[in-house]
Amino acid sequence: MQTIWETPWDYRYAHRMQRMTSSVIRELLKLTEQPDIISFAGGLPAPEVFPIQKFREACAYVLENFGPQSLQYGATDGYLPLREMIARHTSRFSAEVNADNILITSGSQQALDFIGRLFINRGDYIVLESPTYLGALQAWNAFGAQYIPVRSDEHGMVVDELEAALRIGPKFIYVLPNFQNPGGSTLPLERRKQLVKIADKYGVPIIEDDPYGQLRYEGEHIPSIVSLDSEYRGPNGGHYSGNVIYLSTFSKLLAPGLRLGWVVAPPEVIQKLAVTKQAADLHTSSFNQYVAYEVAKGGFLDEHVKLIRATYKERRDVMIEMMEEMFPSGVTWRKPHGGMFLWSVLPEGMDSSEMLKRAIERKVAFVPGEPFHPNGGGKNTLRLNFSYSSPEIIREGMARLAETLKETVISA
């Protein structure tokens, strides 16, 4: 009788897959599908603030006026009016930027992936904060990156300690200056200026990841690192050719379901990223780019961001109020000036992954902090999302979490 073999798939995979495991966060997101669990684990925007009516109008307008173009293949670097709009928006915050400095990506995650492809040879070093954004680590692990964490405090990367790391010869520096995910810290102006200078001294590029920059609930806007780098280099004819690659996204301003992000970088880097994008997915959805442009073009986003800010500020404040009231002593947290996340530290020696299991029994979830630490550590830390749940749900969830914490801190 004929033998039909099974394909030995496990032995066919490339070695880069050995470091590719499904994210703890994504696995936890599956828990949020159970309606009785209150999840502070994800990083979802509040669906109540999605401008659905605006989208309906924009979809109808685009299909009426640009039907064939919006449904056709498009340019790899993105829909030109959208790129021009983003360039104007970026220039407003003082970097000299034009459309040649802009690439549209399928969300910011894709920009992180492309940066990995473009720069990282197996074994290359990357300087970053610890904890840092898990999605960046996931993207870059596949390319064999190694990490040099620079110490971070409540104000983000301690730039005084950066120079020693740069002398190791890293490929680039990765930093989230505003309301960092997960740590919640914001890098002060002086540190940003110092970062620009030290990076320039060693010729090491900076990747500035800024998904939440406009979601500030208190304090003054601090100029982006790309704009400070642009200033540092002086006037250049409205065109940026400095040392920073800046990433942002419509996911937090409009809606993540569109998968629209962008990169600001020198034109030569944008061109290389476009070659990468061509091989990766040809281009980002034309239709979504047309629709986002229609929604955003009349200054709508400025108004809309006010609504998002008011909504999230209330939720952050409710979450902190509950922590102050109910969390046992020995548990600390940082109040972020914006963004979507609170970072909390349990007493030394405690394990937040263990605690998560007890929390899930009480029908509440968060993300353990350890995976955000590229070289390990942070077992006693955790991240809480405050943007997704209503204030009432936050109160209930935080009460459940406080119970879990009290039980765990006492029994530890």
Place this chain on the structure above:
Amino acid sequence: MQTIWETPWDYRYAHRMQRMTSSVIRELLKLTEQPDIISFAGGLPAPEVFPIQKFREACAYVLENFGPQSLQYGATDGYLPLREMIARHTSRFSAEVNADNILITSGSQQALDFIGRLFINRGDYIVLESPTYLGALQAWNAFGAQYIPVRSDEHGMVVDELEAALRIGPKFIYVLPNFQNPGGSTLPLERRKQLVKIADKYGVPIIEDDPYGQLRYEGEHIPSIVSLDSEYRGPNGGHYSGNVIYLSTFSKLLAPGLRLGWVVAPPEVIQKLAVTKQAADLHTSSFNQYVAYEVAKGGFLDEHVKLIRATYKERRDVMIEMMEEMFPSGVTWRKPHGGMFLWSVLPEGMDSSEMLKRAIERKVAFVPGEPFHPNGGGKNTLRLNFSYSSPEIIREGMARLAETLKETVISA
């Protein structure tokens, strides 16, 4: 005075970028932006057949009924009702498939990229046709693939010659069985069955790339390789766990501007591809998946495909009629039974890239065939797209091309 250095970007890029150059086709697409050039170079669907009214209704329906979900982050493997619909569609053509066998991608190009990431170590061999799809070469060059072309004739890969190639130990076999891009050939049933058996004998997986399978203008539908592999293995409880990874797309059935493709594969491969997708772009646009589902769910596509077939068949026939009437002797071509492309061979010793320059002077464009040959060759070949231009434009463009050809063939 302080020196401000420029960042030496060229020395920062990873070595994988050395084989990443912008596609000739994409560069040529820029020519199509000049309105006076008739371009047979691209691979664009006819915008006249985009179901714009259907999209308007679907967008309104989705935003009315699923506004928050459709704009929110979604599952990495895709919108479940869409995956289930694709599974039913695939099963209709006889492979036993369920939703666990399906991953939604941002176009088929992304599936090719993910397959490269998942399987290819630097130096790995891939068995394929020559000429083959340029987008696959672009995707896999980045991962350091090497290519073993198997001879192709007017019926596609000569499967009798495959076994020698498999004994070299390739990672996988890549084949476009229907109306191949660029060659226009269709693999006959017997060759498909033989391919399934030989691949199984050596345990080498098959990547079946099928963007045009439903765009057949004459002859009978031939079962897909994945369905023949499924049959070969026998009943498996409605679930596919064989040796084939099948790729297709909504780009040719609905609209490429949505960037929606899909993979059919054993669940363990789908899970690995999903881990890859998570790091690459989290997930494909939720909104576009909801909209495509709404457009396609009521059996609309079956009707719509008839319209596309009628439109493209006429255009193919007009193009061939013009070739028969006007092309100089010594120039040959293949009549494809479907798809979007005609393949033409000039007399030996002629260079279609040189001819392209003369063609552009006469305001007509095509793609030289050489880049489709992974290991070089095919200098005297070229590809013509017949789906995009109206019959009138095809007549005019082909007349211009015939003039160019006559001049070139005579002067050569």
